[in-house]
Amino acid sequence: MKIFSPFVANGVYYPNWRIYRNEPPSSLKLGLISHVFYSFAWVKLDGTVYLSDEWADSQIDVDGTKGCLRSFQNLKAKHSHLKVVLSIGGGGKGSDNFAAVAANPASRERFAHTARELVNEYGLDGIDIDWEHPSDHKQGHNYIALLAAIRQHLPSPHYVLTSALPAGEWALRNIDLCNAHQYLDYINLMTYDFSGPWVPQSGHHAQLFSPRHPHNEAARLSADSAVSYVTSKSVPPSKILLGIPAYGRSFLGCHNPGQKYSGSAGEEGTFEYKDLPRPGAIEYTDENLGAAWCVGGDGGWVSYDNPATVKIKAGYARNNRLGGVFFWTGTADGEGSRSLVEASFSRLHTQ
Template sequence: MSNFFGPTLPPPTNWLTQPRAPADRRNSITEPNIKLYVNAVYYPNWHVYKRRPPSSLNPGLVSHIFYAFAWVKLDGTVYLSDEWADTQIGVDGTHGCLRSLALLKQKNKYLKLILSVGGGGVGSQHFAEVAAKPAARETFGRTARDLVDRFHLDGLDIDWEHPSDPQQGVNYIFLLDAVRRYLPAPTYILTSALPAGTWALKNINLSVAHHFLDYINLMAYDFSGPWIDTYGHHAQLYSPAFPHSDAAYLSGDSAVTYLRTVGVPLSKIILGIPTFGRSFLGVDGTTGKYSGHGGEEGTFEYKDLPRPGAQEHVNREVGAAFCIGGDGGFVSYDNPTTVTMKATYVTRNGLGGLFFWTGTADASHPRSLVETAFKTLHNC
């Protein structure tokens, strides 16, 4: 296992001898029905254009809402990526999705609202340069604090996808240090979304990084997709006994095991669940090759699964659902059965909870993944 996961980087001496970050803790949620575990959702600001306002979320089932995304400029300035959606559009009786979320919190005092900075593609394009410069890191922390305070939010989520070499991993920790000074615990929550692949995680000294963070949002999905030439489950909880590709070695459990091995407290790990499926058309069951993808960019939202004419299955060995047939071919995703498995995994192993990308792609009762997670986590 050590050869597969690879070596970890030694922590810089000053971080060991002069820690600035808080000790391990869980946020105290006083609402009786929320109890202890995090059950969080991401809300992407562009979903308001799909007629999915913040009010479409079910706040009675979630503890944290991550608002995606703010972006960062080359000088380190954190800014709102879509001012119209974020602060101006008429929605839910107010102006802007951020104010709409504030209204949700007024009615649900236990809710924690967190601004997520970064995301895939353009959202993360300047992180490496910003994290490498002390002045830019200070600007990042100061402007992030300004936005959090301006909209009465509870904290920040850093979604740098992702430090790609050991030096960027060191700079990532410098960035966390700067942000934590501007957003001190316990007043503010600081989280970071990280990939589940050790090819990315090994670039960060997580035994040091976790001290600055309340939670690590482990993106335990996108294991298989159009970037590889064989089909597979994209969010499996366990690796199969006989993996047919390098991607098949990845799993939620393998990532959690790695984090635990390098010293991250299990209570700080939030296991990510996708509310979308990945499609593989023309699958050759002998070679594992496929000919294309269905859906928008090869994906279908969970609320649209299983596809018409397709039959749904669950592989309980690996903890993955899939459907075969219709316009999606082979589609890998999570369903209530696999979410129950993952929520049970969280409670049995003492993880911090679950999060979903995204809250607005979920289905309604009785197939709701967010509802299934909440009931399983809290035994209700």
Template sequence: MYTNAVYYPNWRVYRNQPPSSLNFGMISHVFYAFARIDDDGSICLSDSWADDEMEVDGVKGCLRSFAALKKIPSNTHVKVILSVGGGGAGSDKFPLMAQDPTTRTRFADSARAMVDKYELDGIDIDWEHPSDAIQGTNFLSLLQCLRAALPAPRYLLTSALPAGEWALQYIPLAPAAQLLDLINLMAYDFFGPWSPIAGHQAALYAPTPDTPCANTAIEYLVKCGVPCSKILLGIPVYGRSFLGAQAAGQAYAGSAGDEGTFEFRDLPRNDAVEQVDLQLGAAWCVGTNEAGGWISYDVPETVRVKAAYAKERGLAGLFYWTVTGDSVAERSLVMAGYRELHSVE
């Protein structure tokens, strides 16, 4: 049975997307994003109102909603995992916490307490990302503490990792993989506003040898001793904008949208024309600057290509950041991945 996992960001409950809005028939795991690290090294909720207090689906808080929803007979296959960290400030406290045995233990103990309190299935570490060999060693020590506090198979321990040797090189990947149940490979954001040229932000294969892509990252993990059976291939449920460009490899004048992105549900925009390259496993649309310019993203066709690749390589499956940006019916990326992984027409 392949994993078809999604990240659910807690802030989307404020946009009328409560946990009950998810299609659990297509989902095996939900990573609840995000918890944070308190000043003393313990885990704390990032939004206690959304997570624990507001009325959601007839209970108090999104976490209890997920706990209740997965008890419904049709949903008992779903695992809900609390993700700690995230991009930017969400990961700032990892280095200090992970370097000290006392705070590592406090973090692990609080993780167990949090998981048990909300009837969850485990913890996901989204440290973005260990930036040198010392932090990589501390990352491994943190996983060891967590595994002791969250023994398998009762509890799941996972981690989101960047899809680039520039970051992965600092992590002891083989011993980390022995402790982890799943590695969520963030195989997206290969290009963005930080890039000198426009490019496919989540291509499966590279158009040129020096272009980053998901396959190269998978090959690196495997070379470093990570079992394919523990790798989830990440799918972005958003597109990255490059104003003024007409194709990958071109110069561009800036980015449009929220932080240079548009949710997949809103693509293509206005008069933009969508195109797909099944050989690369990449899609894009081209429109006016008002439409976002040249936008790189995934579509159901490319997700099916990636799901077929996951099956061929013996990967654990796919995950999506984030489920709340998905479209509906035949346009749904999550549905496309599920159907291909499980050979459903």
């Protein structure tokens, strides 16, 4: 029997579209998971929160019931430690209406009211705000006003309220984090995507620490630098969840970080973690940086996390008294000794 510490989170995001890949809620390692962030619900311009895919969320036959949300409701009865949180927003369309909604008291109120209706209808434990992201100080102010409105309808401690936030200071500086955390149980710090097709050189996309001699500005970013920035704003470490990607970023034609790659600017090159290392590739781990990669096969140089780096990151979370970790996504995890969720659980809960 797995024993959960009430003070350490081992969370995963579950994207509703994964049901179309034959990955139902029951496929997650729920005995090792404390929080599932069910993504995504969306918000209309008038503030109404609604399900982004009603077929997947409430109608499809899955796990002996109708819809993934009902499945999670039933699974919670079997896993008493589990909290299921409805994540609202996401990239692109999912975040398009947040700025307008948060700027208006009436739409903030409708957001909070309709979010609570969904939480109660499906027996959920709370909501996660994944607004990507407030782009100036005014939006940052309105973001906090939205959190305050939500807390009126979803009071602590009965309901969970979390928020996924970027790891870069360029985004975080728009938010008064000291004020924001008063309303939040956790800040899900997205400590990944430091490097990718938007930069001209290969680089680790989720390193725990920066190298001594960074080859570009992206290489200066790290999970540690993000955590340090957030805690410098008087956010308690216990409210920070360290984000870990269950996917790798590929840089074709490269063998090391800091090299120009053959992909086109803006071209996504990703592999799910469970498909790594690539066939014919060799996997490496840098325990000083807290980063892994593989070279060879069809991916070129691929940056990702493996069980060794996840244990390092989970150890960092423990040593720095963070709230725990989360994964984007739980559905991309490996099996057996290659499981990232298992690796983090074992490190987080080892005495």
